[in-house]
Amino acid sequence: AQSVTQPDIHITVSEGASLELRCNYSYGATPYLFWYVQSPGQGLQLLLKYFSGDTLVQGIKGFEAEFKRSQSSFNLRKPSVHWSDAAEYFCAVGAGGTYKYIFGTGTRLKVLA
Amino acid sequence: DSGVTQTPKHLITATGQRVTLRCSPRSGDLSVYWYQQSLDQGLQFLIQYYNGEERAKGNILERFSAQQFPDLHSELNLSSLELGDSALYFCASSVASGTYNSPLHFGNGTRLTVT
Numbered sequence: 001a002q003s004v005t006q007p008d009i010h011i012t013v014s015e016g017a018s019l020e021l022r023c024n025y026s027y028g029a030t031p032y033l034f035w036y037v038q039s040p041g042q043g044l045q046l047l048l049k050y051f052s053g054d055t056l057v058q059g060i061k062g063f064e065a066e067f068k069r070s071q072s073s074f075n076l077r078k079p080s081v082h083w084s085d086a087a088e089y090f091c092a093v094g095a096g097g098t099y100k101y102i103f104g105t106g107t108r109l110k111v112l113a
Numbered sequence: 114d115s116g117v118t119q120t121p122k123h124l125i126t127a128t129g130q131r132v133t134l135r136c137s138p139r140s141g142d143l144s145v146y147w148y149q150q151s152l153d154q155g156l157q158f159l160i161q162y163y164n165g166e167e168r169a170k171g172n173i174l175e176r177f178s179a180q181q182f183p184d185l186h187s188e189l190n191l192s193s194l195e196l197g198d199s200a201l202y203f204c205a206s207s208v209a210s211g212t213y214n215s216p217l218h219f220g221n222g223t224r225l226t227v228t
Contacts, residue, residue, distance in 0.1 A: 034216055043115065043203055043219035090156070092217075099169040099210070101146075101217055103156045 002027045002095050006104035013081050014112045021076040021107050023091030032094035033074045035065055038106075039087045047089075050074065061085070086111045116140060119204050119220035127228055131192040134223045138185055138206030144168070145187040146207070146217060147179055151200040162187055163210040194227045201225075 003026045013019055025031055032051050036044040048059025055067040065076045074091060091104040116139035126132055138145050147159040149172075158171035162181035173179075176194075181187040191198060201222045209215035 036219075041221075043117070043119075043221040044205075044217075045115065046216050046218065049216050094215075099144075099146075099161045101158070105155050 002093060002100065002102050004091050004093050004102050004104040006089075006091055006107050008107045009105070010108050010110065012110040012112060015083050016080050019076075019078045019081045019085070019109070021089050021091075021109070023074045023076065023104060024072050025074065025091070025093045025102075026072065027093055027095060030069075033065075033067060034092040034094065034101075035059065035063070035074075035076050036090045036092060036103075037061075037087045038090065044090060047076070081109075081111055083111045083113060085109060115218040115220065117204060117206050117218050117220035119202075119223050121223060122221065123224050123226075125226045125228060126194060128194055128196060130194050130227075131190065132194065132225065134189040134191070134202050134204075134225075136187045136189070136204030136206075136220060138187070138204075139218050142206035142208050142218070143185065144207045144210055144215075145181055145185070146205045147173075147187070147189050148203040148205065149200045150203060150222070154200075156203075159189070168210060191225070196227050199225055199227045 005024045034049045035047040038044045050057050050067045088106045088108045090106045118137040120135045143164045146161045149157045159173040161169040179189045203222045205217040205219045207215040
């Protein structure tokens with residue numbers, strides 16, 4: 001069965017520090033992968049997506065993610081975190097031609113000034 | 114701005130009542146998805162419509178129903194409300210009927226509080 005695991009429920013980093021949020025997926029074929037961010041009281045905003053091609057994808061707000069097939073991972077990174085990045089981050093996988101988008105349980109990021 | 118509009122933003126109602134949540138998808142998107150987000154259950158898929166037709170059902174209760182109209186807006190009807198139905202309800206839209214290379218675009222949600 002398809003699944004998405006975000007092992008870190010909470011992460012705290014200092015402003016200006018680098019960030020990596022982990023995402024592991026289970027899916028038999030090449031997945032469609034997404035990262036979303038949710039600020040308090042807001043909907044989920046698409047940060048970036050991977051469908052094929054270059055395994056390092058760039059997104060909005062200075063985020064990037066790397067698809068590693070051998071590790072079934074799609075980790076999100078940012079070289080220097082800003083206080084405004086404090087939010088909840090969701091990894092999701094799209095199961096091919098089906099309707100299914102499978103979301104992880106989210107990682108809540110706290111940024112220390 | 115995702116282009117997905119949800120109304121109302123907040124809804125407070127009593128147990129046993131019925132409410133309707135409304136969603137207008139992004140221009141050009143034919144698929145509408147409904148999700149429920151609560152603290153203990155995370156983001157739960159409820160139902161999907163594509164171009165007016167129901168395509169998939171997730172963890173949707175029998176007390177809940179939805180439809181997508183010819184102008185592509187969608188409504189989620191929740192009836193015989195219980196305290197446990199209090200949650201954020203999100204609508205999302207995409208251009209395709211399947212996930213393919215089509216990300217979801219989310220509205221800002223309707224926060225439902227059942228008292």
